[in-house]
Amino acid sequence: MYAFIMIQRYVNRGRRDVNRGQQEVNRGQRVVIRGQRVVNRAAFARICLVVAGCTTLALLSPSASFGQTGVIAGTVSDTSGAPLPGVNVAILESSRGAASRADGTYRIDDVPVGRHTIVASAVGFERTTRTVEISEGEDVRVDFVLREIAIQSGELVVTASRRERLTGGVAASVSTVTPEQISSRNAVALDDALRYVSGVQMAGNQINVRGSSGFSYNTGSRVLLLLDGSPMLRPDVNGIPYDAIPMSQVRRIEVLKGPGSALYGGGALGGVINVITRDYPDRPETAVDVFGGAYQPVRYEAWRSRWEDGDRPQPMAGISVGHARPLGKRSGVWTHVAYRYDAGHLRLDTRRNLQVFSKITAGLFGDARLRVLGGWTRRTSDNFLFWNGLEDPLNPGRIDFGREAGSSGSDDNLINELSLLPSYVDAVGSELLITARGRIFGVIIQPLDEEGNPRPISRGTTGLRYGGELQADYSPSSSRTITLGAIADANAASSSFFEEAGDISQPEIGGFFQWEESGIPGLTVAAGARFDAYRIRAGQVTSKLSPKLSASYALNDRMIVRGAFAEGFRVPSVLERFVSSTTYLPLVSNIDLRPETSRSYEVGLRAFPLLSGLSTTVDGAAFWSDYWELIEPTFVPAERAFQFVNLTRARIRGVEITGTITHPNERSTLQLGYTYLDARDLTMDRPLVFRSSHLLQLGATATFSGVRLGADFRYASRPDRVDSDFATFVKDAEKMVAIRVLDLRIGRTFGRLDATIHLKNALDYYYVERPAILAPPRHVILQLSTRL
């Protein structure tokens, strides 16, 4: 402005000089020249005036930063007050905006003065706008409270990226199981809860996520189990301890479908299951859950007549008591004790399970928090290994190789499992989150003698898994998060079934890295990798680098597309490598087993269509996974024995569609999940064994006049191939049918007491989930729950 004024003065002076020059023209040439100089000066001044004016206009534009801006900042939360991370807050018709951070705060700098419309949007929530007036140098606070428009999309999940993210913004297929779903179905063990997840199939006690696992006698799970983020695979067989989870204290179960080794390392070949336990409530509470019921005798006299108890209902019952309370402003504890008895629907199939768990959360200095979860599970079980043929499925079979005493199809054990999982979390400023986790998981298995007394530990199996990890989440801006971490774990086991005496150890170290960017509104890209190294035996180390790349893009507030690529691997378990036995079958060790590896691609779409005011979620995904060096137990003629070998090159591809429709007042819900699998053994050019092509889950709930109704239906087509070496000596092991199981329930609340009657397998349909073991027939359960 000052320059403009000075230039104007210069122009005026020039004009005066021109006039003076004209008056002096009669005085001679020097005067004329002087006048011309004045004219030139005026012209130059006019040019300068134009340039100055243009410059002034440019400087006064909205992008100018000469103190004519302000700041808009605030928080974004949901209707319950919980902060919402990853919400896009933008100024309409401009490129300015920000994404809310993990604590829900956001900040937009350099906002020009004037009136603006700002919009907060996130998939699954009502788009909300505000109009603000910004004055020079002013900070305006605008807080948003977003209302959910679809229940599923509002969920926070952690497994897909090792930190909390909204489900809709995650570039992976993740299903969640809520405490309400666990309780309403009386799921007392983890496998009970997982049966109702789309794309998941239980093969006995083996989890099969999108066909990744098949059946391998629970040796070497291809799905990794985490408990509050820490691996929980048995140290001897790398199997999942389904009974070692305190189900009544679960806050959420997340099922990541697809390889997860880029973040979680070995074992996550086909997927990851993360069981997240609750912390503590705002007020003390005591929960008591009791259930009792019985298996109905099978309807075929030909089966019942071969078992002296075949005509009697077989009982089951259980009780769990949990108490939780705050201990201070940021501290609390819960304790859970549970006992369960199950006589079993088969002869010699009785189980008793005692479980004690506790978790303490302590707020330390600043934002630091310490959590310690510990538990002990004691279980006695008659292990029913295989039946006596389809003519006698209620009794264990025998394998007679020409000895007086043949090999029985039952195996009785006493199992003790101990776990200790401490974790420490601290926020360093607003950009850095540090998490440290430790874990100890031990197992002791003792065979039982004829009187049911445990034999010496030296005749059984012991195992210990211990280690820790350190993770840092760095968010230098609201659109970028960098995750770094390192782990170290050891895994030692000793068994009378192992070829080598003494402890066999398989230690590992690893490091992981992930970079997430969401600078472009609606687009999130993540890339990462993990490096793992395992010591197989002295002087021999195997290592694996597992990369991942994923992206998600919100087309609008109701539709988000995603794509992902990831690799996974599984290191053979100690048992697969070292087992050697002639007790039942000839088994020989194979210490040269190589890790299984996988590579997976997925594209998906998640939408929240408005349907006559209902809340709806639809998710569709197409996936393609390749597997190498899959380990299968097979008979090796050269060894004259069974052996775990790297046998198969496989490909599994398919599509999955899930949907949820909920009435706005939540009086009824309908859930549907369909998965198609094309599982191929490329080594032998034939279908993969024990994989169903079609999986269907249907679930419905409704409430009428306080009466709660629920139904769940599971369908799995008969596997295209069921032959196996197992079927050559176990009678009718190849007999498998499609699975069609309908569960019904009805319940009501009487004051503080919730009562529910369950009719499981209501149609009394007979099937097998794994070869040669009849699945439970129809059974009735009365469930009573109260909260004090």
Add this chain to the structure above:
Amino acid sequence: MAPAVTKRLSIRRVSAGVPEMSGLRLHWSITWIAAVLILLCTGCDSGLEPPAEAQVGVIDVQITYEGDSTWPPPDSLHDLRFVAMRFVPTDTADFLQLNRMVFSGRLRYNVASDTARISDVAAGPFLYSGVAQKFGTDVFAWRPVGLVESDDGVFFVRPGETTHVEVRVDFHDPPPFPPPQP
């Protein structure tokens, strides 16, 4: 420079109202749709069931031991049985195919002749049968010491009937194993 001025704007909740009556109709529609879908999927199939009454017969075996000093030493005679197979084995590993063979109880030692009877044998052909000796502790340490030779070793078990077979055993001149391929 003037200090920054902070303003706080009020929060406005947005609610999406749904007419109660249309929601109730949809509520019932959802419930009935779910019930119909489940009933359609269940069908009338009841799953696994006991196999049809098996057509069974009996195998009756007459065994004759031949040759001087017929019997092997005790440390190489761990078991002795009559075994009938529904297939022709090509390796001792085929002895794991228990579902495709039947066998008698343990036979007597140091006798000149013996008999064996196997009941409840599912009807059908048996292609390779005879007396087998377990000569070691290994699960695969079996060898044939005498075979059913009539009709090229093939016989049929018919429902409700007894099939008679004869076996001549010579521990010092056992038949070759695996059997020569045709």
